[in-house]
Amino acid sequence: MKNTKQKNLIENSFNKNSTSESGQDYLQRGFKCKNPMYTSLDINCGGYPWSTYEKDTNPLGPSSYFSSSNGNWAVSTTGLFMDAEDHKWIVTGNSSEFAKGIYTEVYGTARCAPSSLRYYALCLENGEYNVQLHFAEIVISNGMTFASLGRRIFDVYIQGIRRLKDFNIKDAAGGSYKVVIKNFTVNVTENYLEIHFFWAGKGTNDIPVKGTYGPLVSAIRITTNSKINGTNKSNKSMIIGIVFGAVIALGLAVCLAFIFIRKRAKRKSGSYETKNDKGLTDMDTISNTFSLEVLKNATGDFNPENKIGEGGFGAVFKGILPDGKMIAVKQMFPKSRQGNREFLNEVGTISAVRHPNLVELYGCCIEGKQLLLVYEYMENNSLARSLFGPEEFGLKLDWPQRYNICLGVARGLAYLHEESKLRIIHRDIKATNILLDQHLNPKISDFGLAKLFDKEKTHVSTRVAGTIGYMAPEYALKGQLTEKADVYGFGVVVLEVVSGRTHTEKTLEGEMVYLLEWAWHLYEKKRLLDLIDVNLKSSNYSMEEVLRVINVGLLCTHGTPTLRPSMSTVVGMLEGKIEAHVSYSRPPYLGKQQVDMDKEDLSSHTEILSLEGPSNISSSI
Structure with a gap:
C-alpha cells in the first residue's frame, strides 16, 4: 500500500x-x-x-x-x-x-x-x-x-x-x-x-x-x-489575401446580383411597396451600392458619438445622406470571418423579402476591407433599450403600445415562415433584434443568422447560433432547427414585454431569476396577473387581453416544438380570433412543477435539458 x-x-x-x-x-x-x-x-x-x-x-x-x-x-x-x-x-x-x-x-x-x-x-x-x-x-x-x-x-x-x-x-x-x-x-x-x-x-x-x-x-x-x-497567420499573408479577396468578390457578386434582379423585378403583387419622393418604389431602393466616402461623410467618419449599437460582428452608426435621409450603417468587424458570412447572409436574405414589420435594407458598400450594410433608420432604437435600458432611454410603453409591438412582430414572423416565397427562419429572435420606428411600429432586424428552409423537410440539423435564453431547447441541445425555434424566441419576448424584465435577472431570488420559470410558477399558483409590469398597473388595460397575451407566451415556449402554435395561429390568438388556452403543466426543462395539475388537462410533452449553445450573439441596428 x-x-x-x-x-x-x-x-x-x-x-x-x-x-x-x-x-x-x-x-x-x-x-x-x-x-x-x-x-x-x-x-x-x-x-x-x-x-x-x-x-x-x-x-x-x-x-x-x-x-x-x-x-x-x-x-x-x-x-x-x-x-x-x-x-x-x-x-x-x-x-x-x-x-x-x-x-x-x-x-x-x-x-x-x-x-x-x-x-x-x-x-x-x-x-x-x-x-x-x-x-x-x-x-x-x-x-x-x-x-x-x-x-x-x-x-x-x-x-x-x-x-x-x-x-x-x-x-x-x-x-x-x-x-x-x-x-x-x-x-x-x-x-x-x-x-x-x-x-x-x-x-x-x-x-x-x-x-x-x-x-x-x-x-x-x-x-x-x-x-x-489570427496571431499565427502573419506568415500566411498570401493565403489570407486570397481568401479575403474571394470573400469580398463573392459579397460583391451577391450585391450586384440582387441589384440586377431588383432593377428588373416586375412583381405586381407589391402590397408592401410604396412610392418615395423620387418616384421609385421601395423595391428599387435595394439597388443602391454606396461609396465608402459617402458613408464616411454620413456618419462623421464613423464617429463614436454616432454609434447607436454594437453586436457580435459589427457596430451600427447613425448617418445622414446628402439628401437629408436618415440611415443606419452597420460596419462589419474586419477580422471576423463569421462577420463576412453574416454580411453575405444578410444581403441574400433580407433583400428577398418585404414587409412592414421587417427592417428595410437600402444597400451595401464593399471597398477595401470594409463591409457595410445600410438600413432604414429606426428612431426609437431597440425594444430591449426601451424596456430594459437606462431610464433616460426608456419610453414607458403603455399597454396598447406593447400589445401592438407583440402583434407586429408576430405578423413579421408569420410572413417569413408562411407567406414569403422563401421560407426563412430568423434564428435570433430577441428584444435587441426588434427595432421601433418613430411611431413605435416594430421591425425585425439582423438576418445575419437566418436560414432558408425547405418546406418538405421536418427540420434541419445545423450548428447552433443565437442567444442563450431565447433558444429553443431542441435547437440549443441537438441543433435541430425548424420555424418553431423562432416561435420559442417570440414567446420569451412576449413575456418580457408583459413583465418589463429580461429573461434572466440574477439580482432576484428563487424562481424569479428566470422569467419562464417565474411565469409558470405564477400560472400554477393562479396568479398570472402578478407577472404584469408594475409600470402598467397604474394605467388602464384590458385584463382579458393581457392574460391572452401571457397565455400566448406560455404556449410558444412549450418544450415540444410540434405543440407550439404556428405564427399565423399566434396572430389569430393575439387578435382574439383563436382561443389561447394553456392546457398542460410547466415544461420539464424548467424543473419540477410546484403543484399537482388536473391529469385530464395535461398534454404529452418532451423533456429536454439544454447544454447551452456556443454563441451568445447580440446585435442592434
Whole structure:
C-alpha cells in the first residue's frame, strides 16, 4: 500500500507539469500545427458520438494517450489506481438514476483517471474561447448508504492556470446523478488549449470508490467567442489575401446580383411597396451600392458619438445622406470571418423579402476591407433599450403600445415562415433584434443568422447560433432547427414585454431569476396577473387581453416544438380570433412543477435539458 501510494503521488506531481513521453511527442507535433483551422470542439468524454459531440471511448490506462482521427484533439492519462484490481478509466452510471430530461448519452458515461487527466484542443485559431466543462457524479451514490460515503475531490487547470480548487462534483451539483456545468473564458495564443484535471491527494482513494476515485468529466465543449485574432497567420499573408479577396468578390457578386434582379423585378403583387419622393418604389431602393466616402461623410467618419449599437460582428452608426435621409450603417468587424458570412447572409436574405414589420435594407458598400450594410433608420432604437435600458432611454410603453409591438412582430414572423416565397427562419429572435420606428411600429432586424428552409423537410440539423435564453431547447441541445425555434424566441419576448424584465435577472431570488420559470410558477399558483409590469398597473388595460397575451407566451415556449402554435395561429390568438388556452403543466426543462395539475388537462410533452449553445450573439441596428 505504501509503495503504491508513493508511486502514484510521484507520478501525480510529475504529471502536473508534463505528460507521458510518447504522448508529449505527439502533442508537440500538434502544438506546432501548420494549418490552424478549428474554432470549436465537442467531446463526449468516455462516451459515443452524440449530436455534435465526438466519441472518446479509447480505454487508455497508466501513462497513455489517444489522438482523434482528424488531429483536432487528444487526451492523456497518468497514474495507477491504489490497490484496485479493476482499473476503470471509463465509468458508466445507472441511467435510471438521472432525472427525466437529462441526456444520459452525455452524462451516463465519463472519463476518469487516478491522478492526472489532460485534454488538448489542437490546431485552434488563436483568439478568445469559451470552455464548458460538464460534470455528473455517477460513481458515488446519493442517500445514506455505504456507497454514498466517498468524496471525489480534484483541481482543474486550463492553460496551466488553476481555475477550480478542491472541486467536488456531488457538492457542486447538489447530489449524485445531477448535472453541473462550469464555464470559463480562455485566451489561445499558440494554437492549442490544454485542460488538466488533477488529483491532489484529497478525498477518498479506497473503498467505496476503489479504482474510480480520481478526476472525472462527462463532456467538454469549446467554442470561439468571435474574437479570433489570427496571431499565427502573419506568415500566411498570401493565403489570407486570397481568401479575403474571394470573400469580398463573392459579397460583391451577391450585391450586384440582387441589384440586377431588383432593377428588373416586375412583381405586381407589391402590397408592401410604396412610392418615395423620387418616384421609385421601395423595391428599387435595394439597388443602391454606396461609396465608402459617402458613408464616411454620413456618419462623421464613423464617429463614436454616432454609434447607436454594437453586436457580435459589427457596430451600427447613425448617418445622414446628402439628401437629408436618415440611415443606419452597420460596419462589419474586419477580422471576423463569421462577420463576412453574416454580411453575405444578410444581403441574400433580407433583400428577398418585404414587409412592414421587417427592417428595410437600402444597400451595401464593399471597398477595401470594409463591409457595410445600410438600413432604414429606426428612431426609437431597440425594444430591449426601451424596456430594459437606462431610464433616460426608456419610453414607458403603455399597454396598447406593447400589445401592438407583440402583434407586429408576430405578423413579421408569420410572413417569413408562411407567406414569403422563401421560407426563412430568423434564428435570433430577441428584444435587441426588434427595432421601433418613430411611431413605435416594430421591425425585425439582423438576418445575419437566418436560414432558408425547405418546406418538405421536418427540420434541419445545423450548428447552433443565437442567444442563450431565447433558444429553443431542441435547437440549443441537438441543433435541430425548424420555424418553431423562432416561435420559442417570440414567446420569451412576449413575456418580457408583459413583465418589463429580461429573461434572466440574477439580482432576484428563487424562481424569479428566470422569467419562464417565474411565469409558470405564477400560472400554477393562479396568479398570472402578478407577472404584469408594475409600470402598467397604474394605467388602464384590458385584463382579458393581457392574460391572452401571457397565455400566448406560455404556449410558444412549450418544450415540444410540434405543440407550439404556428405564427399565423399566434396572430389569430393575439387578435382574439383563436382561443389561447394553456392546457398542460410547466415544461420539464424548467424543473419540477410546484403543484399537482388536473391529469385530464395535461398534454404529452418532451423533456429536454439544454447544454447551452456556443454563441451568445447580440446585435442592434
